[in-house]
Amino acid sequence: MTTAWNWYVIILVLFNLLGVTWLLWWTAKRRPGDPKPEDTSHYWDGDITEYNKPMPRWWINGFYIAIVFAFGYLFWYGGFGTYQGFGKWSSQGEHDRQAAVANARLEQTFAPYKGLAIDALARDPQALKLGKSIFANTCATCHGSSAKGAVGYPDLTDDIWHWGGAPEQILHTVVQGREGVMPPWGKVLQGMGGPDAVDYVIAYVHQLGEPAGGNRNDYAAARGKTLYEGVCVACHGKDGKGDAKVGAPDLTDGYWLYGDGREALRVTIGDGRHGVMPAWGKILGDTRSRLVAAYVWSLSHQAKPGAQTQQ
CATH class of the missing domain: 1.10.760.10 (Cytochrome c-like domain)
Incomplete structure (x- = not known):
């Protein structure tokens, strides 16, 4: 907190407390010419009379005691800007003490x-x-x-x-x-195999999880195999079993952290993924x-x- 804001808070607090004190004193004071407490001449329905009786002294004194208590509280616990107070209390210190006990x-x-x-x-x-x-x-x-x-x-x-x-x-x-990073391979694969390269790799990856390797005559999967072995094999292995040392998942077990749909895999392969534990x-x-x-x-x-x- 800057010095200007510090003084702003101090002045605001003092203005409120002293203002309340003055207002209490001013409204409780009787002045010459005020009507007697029992004489205001305001009547309703013939038997309802408005009086001008002041608040009881014990009630007014209670307010004064509360104001004195407020000043004492602020001086002890702090409340005037950055002033810490005589008690050196702070919410951080209180938290630390309670945390230590817990x-x-x-x-x-x-x-x-x-x-x-x-x-x-x-x-x-x-x-x-x-x-x-x-x-x-x-x-x-x-x-x-x-x-x-x-x-x-x-x-x-x-x-x-x-x-x-x-x-x-x-x-x-x-x-x-852990921090798992799947690099974005979209542009690299497209440079190697054309605009459909990512889809070719998806076809091959899907084939890895099928019994006996799926349809070996699938043209897209065959193209994807070549691309896979040129880019993906370093982390996921030639057989797609992955590598736990680097967090590379097994592509043959049917489990897909971000989904196995074509759109989900396009994002995974093309744009990459970044997971943090x-x-x-x-x-x-x-x-x-x-x-x-x-x-x-x-x-x-x-x-x-x-x-x-x-x-």
């Missing part, structure tokens, strides 16, 4: 699960309950309360994982986040990240008692 209670709750492996936590019903609660507060906005996802947000209940579905891979995703490690901390990762892992894995855990 975090201390949470640490006690999460302490038994500190450092445990994801699949070990997935066998603990209470840990899963806590993980589900964390998921609802942080992850459900994108992935949905049922974790089924939506267009552009992966389904976490199936066995398809673009970045790998092992316990520690899921934990890495939660803690450090935020890093939650600094916000949740290690233990809560492990709990939510365990819950997510449990949605598509049945942890078996006595199974070996991964540290």
Whole structure:
């Protein structure tokens, strides 16, 4: 806040408080010539009389006490521009104190699960309950309360994982986040195969997911295969199985994050996609990240008692 605005706030506050004080004093004061409290000569219906009685002193004094309290409050807690007040109170400081108390209670709750492996936590019903609660507060906005996802947000209940579905891979995703980039290949492909090049690649990609590779006599798919092997193979592999190391999805499993319709794939291949999974490690901390990762892992894995855990 600039100095000018600071003084503007101070003057405005003082003007209001002093103005209310003056108005209270002025209206409560009786002046020479005022009618007596019982004598105004205003009558209605013969028996209804208007009086001019002042407010009771205790009522007026109550207002004065409230004004004095307001000055004391502003001097103690601050309210005159950027003046902090004698008490040095601030909403930020209050938030930090309350957050520290709440975090201390949470640490006690999460302490038994500190450092445990994801699949070990997935066998603990209470840990899963806590993980589900964390998921609802942080992850459900994108992935949905049922974790089924939506267009552009992966389904976490199936066995398809673009970045790998092992316990520690899921934990890495939660803690450090992921950034998946599909480059825009439209102009490159058109330069290689003409204006219909993107459609050729779409035909071949659809063929990859069909039994026995689909119709081998499909002209568009045959043209698309050549283009695919010149551009797409670097990330998705020659067989279209993808690469979890770079987040390149498997093109043969029938799962399409942004849809498998022709228009959706034209956008994906021609214009590219950019998906970001935020890093939650600094916000949740290690233990809560492990709990939510365990819950997510449990949605598509049945942890078996006595199974070996991964540290």
